[in-house]
Amino acid sequence: MSLVSIQNVRKSFGEVEVLKGVSVEIARGAVVAIIGKSGSGKSTLLRCINGLETYDAGGISVDGIDVAAARADLRDLRRNVGMVFQQFNLFPHLTAAENVMLAPRVVNRESEIRAKELAREMLAKVGLADKAGNYPSQLSGGQQQRVAIARALAMRPNVLLCDEITSALDPELVNEVLRVIEALAKDGMTLILVTHEMRFARDVGTKLVFMHQGKVHEEGPPKQLFAGPTTPELVQFIGASLH
Amino acid sequence: MTYKLHFADLLPYWDLLLKGLVFTILLTIVSTVAGTALGTLGASARTFGPRWLDRLTGAYVEVIRNTPFIVQLFFIFFGLPAAGIKLNETTAAVLAMTVNLGAYSTEIIRAGIQAVPKGHIEAGASLAMSRLQVLRHVVLKQAFEKIYPALSSQIVIVMLGSAVVSQISAEDLTYAANFIQSRNFRAFEVYLVVAGLYLLLAIVTRAALRGIGRLVFRGPGR
Amino acid sequence: MSDFSFWVILSNLLLATRWTIALSLVAFASGGLVGLALLFARVSRIGWLEWTTKAYVEFFQGTPLLMQLFLFFFGVALFGIEVSPWLAAWLALTFWTSAFLTEIWRGCVEAIPKGQWEAADTLAMSYMQQMWHVILPQAFRIAIPPTVGFSVQVVKGTALASIIGFVDLTKAGTMLNNATFRPFLVYSLVALIYFALCFPLSWFAHRLERTFNVAR
Numbered sequence: 001m002s003l004v005s006i007q008n009v010r011k012s013f014g015e016v017e018v019l020k021g022v023s024v025e026i027a028r029g030a031v032v033a034i035i036g037k038s039g040s041g042k043s044t045l046l047r048c049i050n051g052l053e054t055y056d057a058g059g060i061s062v063d064g065i066d067v068a069a070a071r072a073d074l075r076d077l078r079r080n081v082g083m084v085f086q087q088f089n090l091f092p093h094l095t096a097a098e099n100v101m102l103a104p105r106v107v108n109r110e111s112e113i114r115a116k117e118l119a120r121e122m123l124a125k126v127g128l129a130d131k132a133g134n135y136p137s138q139l140s141g142g143q144q145q146r147v148a149i150a151r152a153l154a155m156r157p158n159v160l161l162c163d164e165i166t167s168a169l170d171p172e173l174v175n176e177v178l179r180v181i182e183a184l185a186k187d188g189m190t191l192i193l194v195t196h197e198m199r200f201a202r203d204v205g206t207k208l209v210f211m212h213q214g215k216v217h218e219e220g221p222p223k224q225l226f227a228g229p230t231t232p233e234l235v236q237f238i239g240a241s242l243h
Numbered sequence: 244m245t246y247k248l249h250f251a252d253l254l255p256y257w258d259l260l261l262k263g264l265v266f267t268i269l270l271t272i273v274s275t276v277a278g279t280a281l282g283t284l285g286a287s288a289r290t291f292g293p294r295w296l297d298r299l300t301g302a303y304v305e306v307i308r309n310t311p312f313i314v315q316l317f318f319i320f321f322g323l324p325a326a327g328i329k330l331n332e333t334t335a336a337v338l339a340m341t342v343n344l345g346a347y348s349t350e351i352i353r354a355g356i357q358a359v360p361k362g363h364i365e366a367g368a369s370l371a372m373s374r375l376q377v378l379r380h381v382v383l384k385q386a387f388e389k390i391y392p393a394l395s396s397q398i399v400i401v402m403l404g405s406a407v408v409s410q411i412s413a414e415d416l417t418y419a420a421n422f423i424q425s426r427n428f429r430a431f432e433v434y435l436v437v438a439g440l441y442l443l444l445a446i447v448t449r450a451a452l453r454g455i456g457r458l459v460f461r462g463p464g465r
Numbered sequence: 466m467s468d469f470s471f472w473v474i475l476s477n478l479l480l481a482t483r484w485t486i487a488l489s490l491v492a493f494a495s496g497g498l499v500g501l502a503l504l505f506a507r508v509s510r511i512g513w514l515e516w517t518t519k520a521y522v523e524f525f526q527g528t529p530l531l532m533q534l535f536l537f538f539f540g541v542a543l544f545g546i547e548v549s550p551w552l553a554a555w556l557a558l559t560f561w562t563s564a565f566l567t568e569i570w571r572g573c574v575e576a577i578p579k580g581q582w583e584a585a586d587t588l589a590m591s592y593m594q595q596m597w598h599v600i601l602p603q604a605f606r607i608a609i610p611p612t613v614g615f616s617v618q619v620v621k622g623t624a625l626a627s628i629i630g631f632v633d634l635t636k637a638g639t640m641l642n643n644a645t646f647r648p649f650l651v652y653s654l655v656a657l658i659y660f661a662l663c664f665p666l667s668w669f670a671h672r673l674e675r676t677f678n679v680a681r
């Protein structure tokens with residue numbers, strides 16, 4: 001059974017229909033790369049999965065929880081679904097360790113000691129054990145994004161949503177973040193990534209979803225799709241992004 | 244609470260309230276025009292004038308902003324005659340409100356002027372416009388458009404503050420309220436109604452200023 | 466003789482200044498507390514609560530402080546409670562201050578980027594947890610300069626309490642003027658004392674604003 005099931009989801013902002021019946025099945029342990037032109041609805045789809053956006057029709061369920069039905073209180077859903085943002089969105093008034101500890105402490109009611117241990121463990125996982133006491137403003141973009149990943153992981157989610165998490169980074173900082181994600185994939189974490197890193201999507205992904213004008217235009221195993229895209233839109237998109 | 248409110252006791256005095264309301268409106272209009280003019284002069288002096296004029300204007304602004312309006316009013320109405328300057332209630336009220344708004348609008352307009360890109364001033368100068376022409380056609384027009392919302396809020400604040408002029412017997416809306424309650428002994432009812440009138444006036448003033456702004460700054464684009 | 470009355474005037478004004486300071490402090494503190502409670506109501510995302518707070522702010526920002534003083538002075542008496550000018554002034558200034566502070570602070574809460582809410586949201590924090598642990602600590606920082614700035618308005622606002630008979634600096638000025646017939650001197654000194662109270666606060670607020678802008 002799928003861990004995340006998206007069935008015929010539709011979503012409009014005012015008059016504009018942004019998602020026009022999207023269906024994707026995501027198995028436990030899958031690494032799904034969502035690609036497509038800017039404005040094709042990738043972020044909106046991702047944000048529907050954890051209830052940051054509502055959808056108008058269709059259904060999404062995560063680990064058996066129906067997202068629309070959970071609307072009244074999304075907290076149980078969000079304990080299972082972590083998210084990392086393009087702009088990091090770290091809490092600037094808290095240190096790296098405090099950023100990681102906050103949710104375990106106030107949401108899961110972990111003890112201070114346990115939360116500290118957890119923060120140490122998670123920061124070590126993203127290679128930042130020595131930056132625990134630094135404030136976000138004292139970290140590079142790549143380090144900030146890795147703290148954001150550690151923060152999401154500290155809630156022990158079943159699935160991690162990543163929305164263009166390397167797009168705001170200087171080119172030389174992209175790899176340190178991708179390596180962390182790759183390690184998570186190897187650990188068996190279920191990942192749904194909106195990304196422009198085509199090589200990463202091909203090498204690490206287990207499933208590629210190409211979105212075009214609010215629809216899943218093509219999907220399948222990444223290596224196969226990159227080697228032989230069947231629609232002219234994907235041919236053009238891959239061609240454009242390789243230049 | 245056993246007390247019953249008696250709003251009907253206000254009815255015989257409706258003409259007094261209307262007279263006071265009109266007075267407050269006129270007072271606000273006159274001092275808005277004069278105060279904004281004074282503020283424009285002040286802001287220009289602070290930005291383009293010689294250093295001593297900037298300092299002097301700055302001192303005026305700080306003195307006004309850091310003392311209560313009622314003290315400014317009393318100084319003008321009671322204090323100035325001792326120095327040979329005699330003013331009637333209405334003139335003193337207008338003067339106090341003008342001087343008060345002048346100080347606040349000096350700072351508001353100055354911020355607007357500083358936000359005008361330097362390139363625009365240089366462009367104007369390179370078109371052989373005089374300093375004054377550049378100021379009027381290039382700088383002030385843009386500055387005003389930018390600060391118009393802040394200036395509007397300040398005008399409403401000054402209008403509400405004008406309630407104090409009743410204390411020197413200028414016959415404004417609050418003066419009318421004081422008079423009526425001394426006759427019908429329904430102080431709470433009177434002040435409640437008059438507070439409502441001020442609230443209405445504030446809402447109307449805001450809307451009117453917004454409308455005027457839309458008319459004046461309705462330019463092409465944007 | 467004239468020198469003597471100068472010192473009499475000044476010392477009496479300074480004595481009355483104690484009451485201006487006391488009323489300012491008390492009104493600012495209680496107005497701040499009420500304002501904080503109202504802030505929670507204002508951003509509670511509970512329709513009727515937000516609506517009521519909005520109306521409250523609209524009333525106290527849209528009517529003259531002098532009217533509010535009169536309303537409290539004569540309104541509390543309707544309940545059969547004896548009102549001193551001190552009590553009425555304190556109540557009116559508390560309500561008036563809280564309305565302005567609520568509005569200032571709401572602006573600060575809304576200035577926190579949407580991404581902060583979303584990040585806290587996705588960490589499964591409740592609305593109150595987000596507010597308390599993420600939003601307010603950040604809003605608090607940017608709220609300091611305008612809050613200090615508003616304290617100047619409170620000090621100046623206390624001057625109106627003189628009209629309902631509270632013997633503060635302004636009232637002392639009026640009384641001394643009636644006794645000495647030296648209005649120019651008396652009101653100059655009154656203004657000077659208010660300036661000495663307010664200007665340091667204005668200056669401090671301005672400096673805070675600059676350092677905060679640089680820090681950002």
Ligand SMILES: Nc1ncnc2c1ncn2[C@@H]1O[C@H](COP(=O)(O)OP(=O)(O)O)[C@@H](O)[C@H]1O
Nearest residue numbers: 013014018036037038039040041042043044045
């Ligand atoms: N909050 C919103 N309000 C209105 N329109 C939006 C909003 N968010 C996204 N859109 C529109 O929806 C479309 C899809 O946006 P998005 O999902 O962000 O695309 P992508 O992530 O693929 O670039 C775009 O046309 C965008 O302008």
Ligand SMILES: [Mg+2]
Nearest residue numbers: 042043044164
């Ligand atoms: Mg996007």
